[in-house]
Amino acid sequence: MKTIQVGIIGCGNLGKTHADCIAQIEGMEIRAYCDVFEQNAQKLLAQYGGDYATTDVDRFFSDPLIDAIYVTTQHDTHAEYSIRALEAGKHVLVEKPLAMTTEDCLRIGDAVVRSGKKLFTAFKMRYYELLWKAKELIPQPVMVTMQMVDNRWGDTIWANDPVKGGGNVLSQGCHSADILRFVAGGDPVEVYAAGSNYYQPSGVVDNMVAVFRFDNGAAGNLVQGDAGCPPLTSKFFMQLFAENKSITISDRLTTLTYKEAGKETQVFHGTESGFLEENKAFLRCLQEDTPAPIDHIDGLYATLMVLQAFESLRSGKPEPIKAVVEQAVSAGNGKVQA
Ligand SMILES: NC(=O)c1ccc[n+]([C@@H]2O[C@H](COP(=O)([O-])OP(=O)(O)OC[C@H]3O[C@@H](n4cnc5c(N)ncnc54)[C@H](O)[C@@H]3O)[C@@H](O)[C@H]2O)c1
Structure with a gap:
């Protein structure tokens, strides 16, 4: 070859x-x-x-x-x-x-x-083993929460520049958005967000909470920012819920705790690589x-999940995601058909 x-x-x-x-x-x-x-x-x-x-x-x-x-x-x-x-x-x-x-x-x-x-x-992060394990254990969650909160980013790093980087919520939030969509098992229909530029001098949105409604009925939320990494949950923290089932993925997504009603709690360990x-x-x-x-449509979805959340901060209303992607695909920006 x-x-x-x-x-x-x-x-x-x-x-x-x-x-x-x-x-x-x-x-x-x-x-x-x-x-x-x-x-x-x-x-x-x-x-x-x-x-x-x-x-x-x-x-x-x-x-x-x-x-x-x-x-x-x-x-x-x-x-x-x-x-x-x-x-x-x-x-x-x-x-x-x-x-x-x-x-x-x-x-x-x-x-x-x-x-x-x-x-x-x-x-x-799509290649973290425990996300695949989570999908196997709860393929159709009713709720998914994703939290990524870093230590405060430096004022002058390029990623905090509104033109070159867009700030933590866009830069790292697109990772969070992508895995949220991945484990939710559906596409986000719309997003409503609250948050702001609280302290970063460049004016970027530095901390935000967003709620997503997925097309398979799942509800998701994203907590993204750089206010300070929480020692208990770690920087990356995810939870999935389905009827009588729950998953917590902690320790930077390397420990998965699974609970099913009436059964022993199971703990799985994975690595942080990818x-x-x-x-x-x-x-x-x-x-x-x-x-x-992971193609350009996946890249578009992850970026839009953050950008439309920013739009929601401005409008104070839920903003569409899936319809924007569908419109783009029908206009010719879609996957190459076999
Ligand atoms: N997947 C992850 O976990 C992860 C982690 C960190 C960064 N990233 C991403 O990787 C990318 C690069 O980030 P980084 O941390 O390596 O940044 P970096 O600043 O370390 O490296 C960027 C490099 O690009 C060069 N460069 C800048 N403008 C250029 C231009 N116009 N033409 C050619 N070269 C140019 C710089 O000189 C520098 O060497 C970003 O998209 C960032 O978000 C991903």
Whole structure:
């Protein structure tokens, strides 16, 4: 089977994380590294090998030997680089969030459909074993709660910049939104949210509570912010409920406690990983020519779950999600039909 040649654009923390995963996987190797800071690209080239490191974006995207591009830059460049890669005939793995606006997510979807190439939205938490266990134990929950509360983010980090990052609630909240939808087992019809910019000087929404109504009847809520990581629940904390059944996933989603009425409580342990598994899943879909397991529609849903919650903060009313996705799909931004 052909070895997939990868190019990484954005050679910071996540560029390195993915390079490290690719180095552990047979069937993929890195050809090129691109970054606005040449030393960042050179550093990864020296550590993980490849053919070249460059600041020349045109050279990088037009390299005919690159099969797949990893977009691991700041959020405001995800749309431009993903679209450029797709239009150049490359497959794409893009770090979360897919993009910072609905319009940009839809433009990416359009490029996926037009190019026929695969786009994988990198939601590593989908590969946490205990989320799969939760889905197995309670496939149709009636209520799901997801809480991700971090320690206070620094005032000046790029992810808190409204243009480059969008703040914690968008940046990390899209992970939470994605796994909330994943375990709820349905698509979010609408969202109502309360929250605000409470203290971050950049003005981004820093803490928010959102309630989702899913199309399978499930009710979900998301508590997302950076007010301070709670020691009891840990940064990541999820609960699922169905009639006479409950699941609590604590310890950063590595301990699952399952209770069914009249039965012994069961405890399961898992790991907090996901990076290696998502890279393997991306490679598998390229080698087997199957749909990306987390595609642009999933990326769109997760981004919209946060952005429409922001809209609800402004309007004071519930805001639609599924109808926006359906309208986009019917307008041509949907999955490529077999
Ligand atoms: N999945 C996860 O758990 C997880 C965790 C952290 C970050 N991320 C995501 O990874 C992405 C990158 O975050 P990071 O923490 O690695 O940031 P980072 O600041 O460490 O790295 C970003 C890199 O991109 C480079 N860069 C910036 N603008 C560029 C441009 N226009 N062209 C080329 N290179 C450019 C920077 O020089 C830097 O080397 C973001 O989407 C972020 O949300 C995901």
